[in-house]
Amino acid sequence: MRHLLSTADLAREDAIRILDIAEDMVAVGTREVKKLPALRGRTVVNLFFEDSTRTRISFEAAAKRLSADVINFSAKGSSVSKGESLKDTAQTLKAIGADGVVIRHGSSGAPARLAAAGWIDAPVVNAGDGTHEHPTQALLDAFTLRNHWSAVRGVASTGSDLAGMRVAIVGDILHSRVARSNLWLLRTLGAEVTMVAPPTLLPVGSGSWPCTISYDLDATLAGGIDAVMMLRIQGERQHASFFPSAREYSRRWGFDDARLAALDTQPGRETVILHPGPMNRGLEISSAAADSPRSTVLDQVSNGVAVRMAVLYLLLSADPQRPGAL
Amino acid sequence: MSTTTYLIRGAALAGGAATDLLLDGGTIVATGTAASTHAAAATAEVIDATGLIALPGMVDLHTHLREPGREDAETVETGTQAAARGGFTAVHAMANSTPVADTAGVVEQVHNLGQRSGWVDVRPVGAVTVGLAGTQLSELGAMADSRARVRVFSDDGMCVWDPVLMRRALEYVKAFDGVIAQHAQEPRLTEGAQMNEGEVSAVLGLAGWPAVAEESIIARDVLLAQHVGSRLHVCHVSTAGSVEIIRWAKSLGIDVTAEATPHHLLLTDELVRSYDPVYKVNPPLRREADVLALRAGLADGTIDVIGTDHAPHPSEAKDCEWAQAAMGMTGLETALSVVQHTMVDTGLIGWDDVARITSATPAVIGRLEDQGRPLAAGEPANLILVDPSARWTVRPEQMATKGRNSPFAGMELPGSVRATFFRGHPTVLDGALNTPLAYTGAAS
Numbered sequence: 001m002r003h004l005l006s007t008a009d010l011a012r013e014d015a016i017r018i019l020d021i022a023e024d025m026v027a028v029g030t031r032e033v034k035k036l037p038a039l040r041g042r043t044v045v046n047l048f049f050e051d052s053t054r055t056r057i058s059f060e061a062a063a064k065r066l067s068a069d070v071i072n073f074s075a076k077g078s079s080v081s082k083g084e085s086l087k088d089t090a091q092t093l094k095a096i097g098a099d100g101v102v103i104r105h106g107s108s109g110a111p112a113r114l115a116a117a118g119w120i121d122a123p124v125v126n127a128g129d130g131t132h133e134h135p136t137q138a139l140l141d142a143f144t145l146r147n148h149w150s151a152v153r154g155v156a157s158t159g160s161d162l163a164g165m166r167v168a169i170v171g172d173i174l175h176s177r178v179a180r181s182n183l184w185l186l187r188t189l190g191a192e193v194t195m196v197a198p199p200t201l202l203p204v205g206s207g208s209w210p211c212t213i214s215y216d217l218d219a220t221l222a223g224g225i226d227a228v229m230m231l232r233i234q235g236e237r238q239h240a241s242f243f244p245s246a247r248e249y250s251r252r253w254g255f256d257d258a259r260l261a262a263l264d265t266q267p268g269r270e271t272v273i274l275h276p277g278p279m280n281r282g283l284e285i286s287s288a289a290a291d292s293p294r295s296t297v298l299d300q301v302s303n304g305v306a307v308r309m310a311v312l313y314l315l316l317s318a319d320p321q322r323p324g325a326l
Numbered sequence: 327m328s329t330t331t332y333l334i335r336g337a338a339l340a341g342g343a344a345t346d347l348l349l350d351g352g353t354i355v356a357t358g359t360a361a362s363t364h365a366a367a368a369t370a371e372v373i374d375a376t377g378l379i380a381l382p383g384m385v386d387l388h389t390h391l392r393e394p395g396r397e398d399a400e401t402v403e404t405g406t407q408a409a410a411r412g413g414f415t416a417v418h419a420m421a422n423s424t425p426v427a428d429t430a431g432v433v434e435q436v437h438n439l440g441q442r443s444g445w446v447d448v449r450p451v452g453a454v455t456v457g458l459a460g461t462q463l464s465e466l467g468a469m470a471d472s473r474a475r476v477r478v479f480s481d482d483g484m485c486v487w488d489p490v491l492m493r494r495a496l497e498y499v500k501a502f503d504g505v506i507a508q509h510a511q512e513p514r515l516t517e518g519a520q521m522n523e524g525e526v527s528a529v530l531g532l533a534g535w536p537a538v539a540e541e542s543i544i545a546r547d548v549l550l551a552q553h554v555g556s557r558l559h560v561c562h563v564s565t566a567g568s569v570e571i572i573r574w575a576k577s578l579g580i581d582v583t584a585e586a587t588p589h590h591l592l593l594t595d596e597l598v599r600s601y602d603p604v605y606k607v608n609p610p611l612r613r614e615a616d617v618l619a620l621r622a623g624l625a626d627g628t629i630d631v632i633g634t635d636h637a638p639h640p641s642e643a644k645d646c647e648w649a650q651a652a653m654g655m656t657g658l659e660t661a662l663s664v665v666q667h668t669m670v671d672t673g674l675i676g677w678d679d680v681a682r683i684t685s686a687t688p689a690v691i692g693r694l695e696d697q698g699r700p701l702a703a704g705e706p707a708n709l710i711l712v713d714p715s716a717r718w719t720v721r722p723e724q725m726a727t728k729g730r731n732s733p734f735a736g737m738e739l740p741g742s743v744r745a746t747f748f749r750g751h752p753t754v755l756d757g758a759l760n761t762p763l764a765y766t767g768a769a770s
Contacts, residue, residue, distance in 0.1 A: 008529065086647055107649035108520075108531040109601030116600070117645070130649070132531035177531060204536065205528030 003115045003124040006133040007185040021310035038317050039068035042099040049075040049105045059102045062308035090119035100316045108132035123315040131175050138181035140304040144296050163190035170196040171231030178276045200242045229274040233284045260289045331366045337375035341677025349707040352750040382685040383415025383708035385697050388633030395424025400638040400728050406445035408727035410753040412658040413743040415708040416447035416697045422483045428453035428464035430472035437474035444762030452476040454495050458484045470502040477693040480507035496556035507559040515539035522595040522610040535610045537565040548575035557581040564590050564609040566619030573628040585633035586620045588664035603644045603651030625674040631688040634661045638729025656729040663739035707750035716742035
């Protein structure tokens with residue numbers, strides 16, 4: 001693994017390895033001194049062409065806990081906003097001596113271009129590109145799900161996968177890089193996936209995806225689901241006629257109090273509720289659901305740092321074959 | 327006119343029997359034994375064409391020569407050099423220059439640049455609407471009456487979307503035997519579109535360009551052409567559904583012709599998985615099923631011609647992210663090889679069909695009287711010699727076009743243009759550019 005560009009091309013053994021190393025990294029995060037020397041003297045550039053405080057902070061914390069030097073490069077207020085190309089930016093980072101680039105970009109495929117175009121030879125981590133993928137989000141979701149699923153099954157989490165787990169991904173699949181990355185990774189790890197969305201928010205061509213497609217959230221939940229992943233919906237979508245109104249969307253596809261209560265009528269299933277954040281409370285998820293014991297939202301945030309530490313460690317450390325040397 | 331006499335020996339006419347051709351004064355003066363026994367043959371320069379196929383010089387209804395305005399991407403000089411190397415003796419230059427070719431002045435400028443270059447006939451295409459804006463008809467008659475004698479009108483790059491405006495344009499050009507060449511793209515269905523909408527776009531998260539956006543416009547236009555009794559040409563047909571609609575229209579006797587590009591005959595949207603913008607083009611690369619439907623349509627005559635949609639871009643327009651990249655591919659210097667590879671070597675058509683789809687029919691559509699003619703005594707000496715057994719690897723940096731954006735880069739393709747004769751003068755000899763036809767200052 002030289003770059004992390006998508007989960008579609010992430011091998012199962014690499015995925016499990018990242019999750020296992022992330023478990024070690026969680027342990028680091030619980031120490032009083034939350035720092036490892038693994039990437040001392042190495043420079044990680046957070047190259048963010050899109051606003052994303054949450055993801056950038058998570059990557060920054062991950063790199064710093066590995067003792068890397070971090071340069072935050074935001075497109076706003078930089079030469080990029082004056083028209084500098086991605087190529088020139090990449091070559092500048094190369095000249096500065098970046099050892100790894102974490103890139104968030106509004107254009108699908110920009111990280112793949114950065115990795116393949118020959119502008120820079122450092123490892124590239126995709127921190128979200130357009131409506132393509134967001135692989136570290138999927139990894140932290142998988143990490144969160146694995147903790148839950150292994151506890152339900154009473155097995156050790158290390159080395160395990162998500163075989164047999166039933167996961168529903170609900171919302172704006174069409175515009176969601178989180179949904180795509182999660183689909184591929186969940187399948188790689190053995191979970192069964194149902195995509196639930198209004199038909200307008202499912203991509204043409206998604207019929208061939210390795211998942212079940214549903215327009216009916218209640219029917220999907222009634223069928224027995226171990227985890228529900230709610231996606232952020234942008235209210236502006238109603239202006240492009242993807243749905244008639246935010247209220248109608250919320251009634252049909254939002255995780256509201258009634259749906260939360262319905263979960264309690266399914267004994268034997270410890271269904272958890274995930275959300276990648278930031279949440280629109282009252283739109284795709286009610287406050288009661290977001291704050292319920294079933295919600296893993298804050299676990300996801302803290303797991304995000306550990307997973308990103310694992311990714312940076314594997315891509316950037318001189319000898320990533322020996323995580324035990326931590 | 328060329329002052330040298332050429333005796334071409336042993337060329338297979340459109341892939342048929344080998345014969346000799348004597349070219350003199352811009353004309354094929356004799357063929358067969360009459361050529362070698364002709365009085366002028368004694369002093370002629372002899373070209374050994376053993377193993378080569380002679381075809382009429384190719385005629386492209388669809389190129390972007392970028393001049394005036396984007397001389398960094400291409401000039402008429404470099405674009406026509408590329409055309410000659412690719413085996414063309416006439417090209418149409420699309421109207422989306424800067425300024426737009428929507429007046430007699432601009433089309434005469436492009437026409438004049440073509441004459442001065444001397445590599446091929448350059449026939450400017452006139453914009454259907456002022457500034458390609460789709461709201462007001464350009465002075466189509468003035469362009470038709472100009473020295474450029476425009477007969478093909480197109481807003482290519484933009485669709486003449488307004489159905490009333492399209493109807494009027496189709497009707498109006500009947501006054502001077504013109505044709506509207508439509509870029510069929512429903513604009514609302516393709517806002518922000520980046521690639522073919524389907525299984526690949528769903529995975530890549532790129533905004534889709536659905537087939538229906540092309541097919542719905544073609545369906546509307548063939549019905550309009552039928553209603554007003556006009557002729558219509560459909561640029562760069564890219565979907566199986568479009569082929570079906572055109573086949574249906576022709577079965578009703580509607581006067582429609584259609585074009586396919588070489589790249590749509592060979593490449594599919596699977597290539598976009600690399601996010602390499604060299605594969606970004608409009609209309610986009612489609613599915614394998616579309617590629618096969620286009621080939622079948624060409625073979626059965628539903629699709630009439632090959633048009634390259636040669637679209638050179640400076641490297642910075644492609645050396646970037648996919649969404650930021652320009653749309654378009656170069657095509658003049660690879661067209662014949664791709665046609666041989668996809669249509670001839672697959673057994674779908676013969677070389678006589680190649681002459682029809684690359685030369686005879688496009689010349690008729692564009693109303694070019696002295697192009698696309700049979701290779702026979704008394705006809706204009708616009709012809710090419712092709713080595714069908716040659717194989718070569720596409721190297722964009724070695725091309726005559728300024729554009730390096732060839733999607734075929736690195737591919738090995740069959741067939742090589744060994745010579746191009748433009749009005750009896752060899753613009754290409756031994757597979758390399760020779761010299762242009764001398765400019766005499768006379769309007770053609």
